[in-house]
Amino acid sequence: MSAPYDFEGLWLKAKLFVNHAMDDPAGRSFEERALWASLALELLAKAALARQSPLLIAVPSEDGTNVLIALGLIGGDARFESVPAKTLYSRCEKAFKPFDKGEAGKITQARNAYLHGPTAEFAKIPEKAWWPRYWSQAVILVSACDREVVDLVGYSRAPVVSGHLEQNRKNIEHRTEMLVERARQRRAQYEAGTLPAKVAREWQPGQSMSAGLSHSHVVECPACENEGFLEGDEVVNVDTQYYQISEEDYDVVVTLTVQGDYFGCPHCGLVLDSYELLSQVGLAEDFDVEGGSDDIPAYEGDYGND
Template identity: 30%
Template sequence: MPSDVFIAINSDALYTMSKVYIGRALLRKGSSDLDEYQLWASLALELLGKAALAHKHPSLVVDPTHSPSMFVAAGINVTTDVKTITAKTLFERLAHLVPRFDKTIQKFCLEISERRNAELHSADIPFRAMRLDAWEARYWHACDTILLHMGSSLEQWLGAADAKAPRHLLDEAAKALDAAVKLRVEAAKEQFEALKKVERDRLMAEAELREPQHLAGLFKGSYDEIWKECCPACKCRAFMTGEQTGEDINEEWDEDAIWEIVDREFVGEEFHCPTCDLTLMGSDEINAAGVSYIHKDQQEREMEYEPDYGND
């Protein structure tokens, strides 16, 4: 990674500026200016996200169609007019970089950035229409997810004294989510167990015949993989889908071919049980239900080589 990148895409500089902006946000909240509170908070979130990408590599935050910016990302400072990616691209990339930054968080982050753009570039007043309890806890959750991936925390980002309120909100939101998911699982379990035994047995037998490749229509989103899970409510075969976050490739040789052994890792985004209709959205709900949102598998594939030309 280049050590001498322009300050506009330097991870430490972006992180520091995000701290400045969240400080301004909390000052506005303290004076009951909730419109500006959300405005500064949305800017802080975007800068924090860019800091996380730049921490991995500064090329992840520059506009790939602007070649001078790509040079700067490589440590060659040919311009001070560095162009960076849009908020939409930022949150899409964070979803690939940060395992717990799932579709639910991504959607929330995009919505707050769109409200900010409408606030700044039109006569609309979208922030005024948003109640504090409709966005604040989810905001701290999104920031906390990014910060934990960076090895930081809300307390470090805000300063220990200022972090109590958002940490309290985050803890309360997490408790509420945990309780709601457990009740959802328990309700699905009770409904299934209320069926006659012969009906339960029939449904469980049908569930065992279902295979992942036939069930893409179960899910709202389009993901990299679908895999089998045991439903925490009815114990039937259920399914989860999510994005691939990494793979490790090793080669094995035999007399006829070279094989790649690919260990893959996925993060679950959606869980659905066709038998009892239990649905879980996002890694937090999946985790709260007692189901692992991390999935690993192994594939074998034969390496293919193009024929050599001009060597005969």
């Protein structure tokens, strides 16, 4: 019997579930197949993280039981508990770009509503739109497991997944084009004095389009070519440089490298709020900002144990 945090066991179970999800629609309803798919996505997330370390899926507890089990230090009848889907997806978003915890979370929310609510409907979007969005996330986790799609679904079903991925790529292209063109149109209407009153009440040039993330960087807007703001919360690197300015004094310069997650333009109202949209216009990149005193790494010094 494999351990509950074993990568191979989690992978094989995800493989079983996702193949149930791809069964003939004549034999299984969309709701049932989507349910199996949502369970497979969570298992893929567990497998991808557990492949790096079982500690990444262990629920922290005061007595450390889960951590000790994950390290193989406790066996027998000890029960291992893994973190919930929300935590799994949050960790996967940080570890396996461009996995989107928001998209994955919507799948889990729909599953929970289907299982525990009165409705028999799994998702509010059509099945033909649901599967491309599902596979755009699942394939990232497959790659994080150092596997290929064919390893998960087999050669006969791999072309089906490829078709969904291609459809998702086209959907992202179309949505990005629509958002950029709408922003250009909105700005042109404002300059011509023909902006509808209803739109004008919701947006005016100069209005902040910020998401309020921790860091921001000025970049050229892909719609109006004015200055917009690329924002992000996640610091992916801290560079600290020390410059001696006197015999006993040093100046410290801290540079933070931040992952861009959101773009907003106050000049035309364009908002791009996902990695896929940012990538489509060439803005899915890290940016550097100046750090403050709180970002200076603490000096630990020597312990004097030589």
